[in-house]
Every structure is written in structure tokens, then in C-alpha cells.
Amino acid sequence: RTNVKLAYDPNAANGFPVSSLTSYYPGSQYVDLVGLDGFGSGEQTWADVFASSMATMQSFGKPLWILSTGTSGNLSQFVSDSLNAAKTYGISGFVFFDAPPYQLTSAQVSTLQAL
Numbered sequence: 001r002t003n004v005k006l007a008y009d010p011n012a013a014n015g016f017p018v019s020s021l022t023s024y025y026p027g028s029q030y031v032d033l034v035g036l037d038g039f040g041s042g043e044q045t046w047a048d049v050f051a052s053s054m055a056t057m058q059s060f061g062k063p064l065w066i067l068s069t070g071t072s073g074n075l076s077q078f079v080s081d082s083l084n085a086a087k088t089y090g091i092s093g094f095v096f097f098d099a100p101p102y103q104l105t106s107a108q109v110s111t112l113q114a115l
């Protein structure tokens with residue numbers, strides 16, 4: 001048994017062909033989980049950033065995480081949408097990039113910690 005997990009973690013296909021998500025996948029024997037990186041800017045919603053990538057990432061049959069995300073727009077809505085997406089897409093976890101301009105407020109951190 002090992003405590004090391006390997007993730008395949010491309011950028012979300014936001015504005016790029018969805019085929020870009022599969023181009024470098026090394027194979028299920030090398031990957032424990034799959035994830036996406038994606039950041040909203042301005043008025044982009046969570047769905048604008050990630051929705052087009054979800055079916056492709058789910059097709060790998062691995063636990064799905066959002067491994068780096070944030071927004072410089074409506075952060076409260078983006079966090080709320082992230083939590084709703086977890087239910088919709090079976091996302092196992094999120095890693096929020098907590099640095100300007102994507103920094104979470106103390107109230108948002110408290111909300112996430114209470115889950």
C-alpha cells in the first residue's frame with residue numbers, strides 16, 4: 001500500500017477543443033484520479049469554465065476533482081456553483097486557489113469548513 005496518488009490534471013477545455021483533454025492522458029494504470037484546473041474571470045460562471053470538460057473527464061472512470069480553481073468575478077456565486085456541481089457531476093473535492101485576485105473571504109472559508 002502506498003500513500004501516493006497520481007492525478008491527471010489538464011486545464012479545463014474552456015475555449016479549447018475537448019479533445020485537448022485526452023491528448024496526454026497516460027492511461028488508467030498510471031492515474032489514480034483525474035482533475036481539472038480552471039479559473040473564471042469577470043462574469044464567467046462555473047459552468048462557463050468547466051461544463052464542456054466534465055463528460056470527457058468522467059469518461060476516464062476515475063475519481064474527479066477540481067484541482068485548482070478560483071474567479072476574479074462573483075466569488076460567492078462561483079463557490080456556490082462549485083458545491084452544486086459537486087453533486088451534479090460527482091466531484092470528489094476542490095482545491096481553491098487562495099491568492100489575489102482569487103482570494104476567498106473569511107466568510108467563504110467558514111462556509112466551506114462547515115461542510
